[in-house]
Amino acid sequence: QSALTQPASVSGSPGQSITISCTGTSSDVGGYDYVSWYQQHPGKAPKLMIFEVTNRPSGVSNRFSGSKSGNTASLTISGLQAEDEADYYCNSYTSSSTLYVFGTGTKVTVL
Amino acid sequence: QVTLKESGPALVKPTQTLTLTCTFSGFSLSSSGMRASWIRQPPGKALEWLARIDWDDDKFYSTSLKTRLTISKDTSKNQVVLTMTNMDPVDTATYYCACTVADAYYCDYWGQGTLVTVSS
Numbered sequence: 001q002s003a004l005t006q007p008a009s010v011s012g013s014p015g016q017s018i019t020i021s022c023t024g025t026s027s028d029v030g031g032y033d034y035v036s037w038y039q040q041h042p043g044k045a046p047k048l049m050i051f052e053v054t055n056r057p058s059g060v061s062n063r064f065s066g067s068k069s070g071n072t073a074s075l076t077i078s079g080l081q082a083e084d085e086a087d088y089y090c091n092s093y094t095s096s097s098t099l100y101v102f103g104t105g106t107k108v109t110v111l
Numbered sequence: 112q113v114t115l116k117e118s119g120p121a122l123v124k125p126t127q128t129l130t131l132t133c134t135f136s137g138f139s140l141s142s143s144g145m146r147a148s149w150i151r152q153p154p155g156k157a158l159e160w161l162a163r164i165d166w167d168d169d170k171f172y173s174t175s176l177k178t179r180l181t182i183s184k185d186t187s188k189n190q191v192v193l194t195m196t197n198m199d200p201v202d203t204a205t206y207y208c209a210c211t212v213a214d215a216y217y218c219d220y221w222g223q224g225t226l227v228t229v230s231s
Binding site: 001003032034036038045046047048051052057089091093096097098099100101102103104105 | 148150157158159160163171172173174175207209215216217218219221222223224
């Protein structure tokens with residue numbers, strides 16, 4: 001089972017919007033609405049930002065939104081802020097025997 | 112408040128078996144809907160899912176590591192244990208336990224992680 005494909009890095013200026021893509025296959029991202037997104041600051045544990053493609057956990061800013069089209073899921077951060085600078089990982093359930101697959105990770109830089 | 116804390120050796124030798132324990136508080140491992148996973152992250156690299164155990168004792172493993180992993184739980188101690196055999200330097204990573212109580216395919220609670228180095 002290969003990792004989901006994410007861009008290595010995405011950057012934007014404060015206040016701008018950025019989108020991170022997460023590309024898989026019909027066996028994972030495209031086949032199920034079980035895509036989640038995690039934010040990870042250096043030296044910290046990941047934090048759930050989006051679950052089941054579009055849902056935000058309580059306490060997560062509404063500047064974070066998720067979507068999916070075909071085999072590609074996306075995380076959009078609007079009104080980019082300095083505190084959003086972190087690594088972001090997508091994750092999906094997969095019908096392959098391994099159950100879950102993570103993305104390759106994207107480093108978000110706020111210019 | 113749900114909290115998770117990993118514990119285990121910081122250093123293991125090649126070929127040894129690693130045993131990690133995750134201690135949960137704030138809910139019971141036998142609660143319907145509980146799913147606990149182990150996930151690791153080599154230094155500077157991406158997250159990798161390893162194994163999951165559910166409230167009803169169903170167990171699931173990463174295909175690539177299945178032969179080396181065993182996940183179990185002790186509900187009396189509210190702990191989940193992961194063992195990984197035949198450790199190799201490439202297994203050097205921060206190991207996280209994470210869970211949901213929502214019978215879902217995501218983890219909304221995470222431990223702080225524990226760094227395990229494999230070296231002779």
